[in-house]
Amino acid sequence: MDALTCLLTRRTATRLVEPGPTPDQITAILGAATTAPDHKMLRPWRFVIVRGEARTTLATAITAAAEAIGDLPEPVVRKAAGKATRSPALIAVIAARVESRVSVAEQDASAAAAAQNICLAAHALGVASAWKSVPLPDSAPVRALFGVAAGEELVGWVELGTQAPNVPVPPRAAVPLGEVAAELEVDGSLRPVATAAPVIV
Numbered sequence: 001m002d003a004l005t006c007l008l009t010r011r012t013a014t015r016l017v018e019p020g021p022t023p024d025q026i027t028a029i030l031g032a033a034t035t036a037p038d039h040k041m042l043r044p045w046r047f048v049i050v051r052g053e054a055r056t057t058l059a060t061a062i063t064a065a066a067e068a069i070g071d072l073p074e075p076v077v078r079k080a081a082g083k084a085t086r087s088p089a090l091i092a093v094i095a096a097r098v099e100s101r102v103s104v105a106e107q108d109a110s111a112a113a114a115a116q117n118i119c120l121a122a123h124a125l126g127v128a129s130a131w132k133s134v135p136l137p138d139s140a141p142v143r144a145l146f147g148v149a150a151g152e153e154l155v156g157w158v159e160l161g162t163q164a165p166n167v168p169v170p171p172r173a174a175v176p177l178g179e180v181a182a183e184l185e186v187d188g189s190l191r192p193v194a195t196a197a198p199v200i201v
């Protein structure tokens with residue numbers, strides 16, 4: 001698959017089943033994550049792989065976090081914990097901010113780019129992915145499990161596996177470029193881009 005096709009055809013998986021990524025695929029995906037644009041090469045990101053039985057350990061931490069809130073209905077707690085095991089594997093992305101003149105916003109942007117690289121590298125390898133918010137990301141049990149230090153934040157996690165063949169991925173409408181992109185004219189005005197977005201295969 002060429003790079004542009006990879007970008008245009010990546011979709012968020014609607015249901016992930018086995019097989020999950022192989023160890024070699026995870027290594028390649030992590031390698032791609034580390035090529036995210038990175039101002040001053042600060043490496044303001046870390047990654048934690050969760051797969052196999054360790055997913056249950058994660059589910060237990062989420063349950064502890066949800067129960068600590070005190071008044072969540074049991075189905076809500078169960079649903080939050082179930083997110084840990086709904087894919088064969090996941091990679092959590094942590095914004096590991098560094099003391100620097102580079103702003104936190106730029107460092108977090110690099111971490112987000114790393115997460116997108118994970119999704120794209122997975123797609124290039126034939127592995128389906130879904131970038132999801134981490135349940136209860138600010139809770140002590142979840143932060144401790146991922147080793148999130150003070151000043152660090154969980155950007156999200158990317159679930160990895162195989163798209164279930166019987167669960168459709170709804171079509172994605174092309175975004176009219178004129179609504180989101182403009183070109184600066186010499187007179188200082190912004191002219192909306194008129195050309196159509198590339199066809200999404």
Ligand SMILES: Cc1cc2nc3c(=O)[nH]c(=O)nc-3n(C[C@H](O)[C@H](O)[C@H](O)COP(=O)(O)O)c2cc1C
Pocket residue numbers: 010011012013130131132133134155156172
């Ligand atoms: C930071 C971040 C967190 C997200 N969290 C969730 C989530 O918790 N649940 C969800 O259904 N989609 C979540 N999404 C959106 C999906 O990853 C996906 O981008 C969206 O469903 C559009 O699908 P597409 O990628 O196929 O265009 C999140 C996206 C981002 C960037």
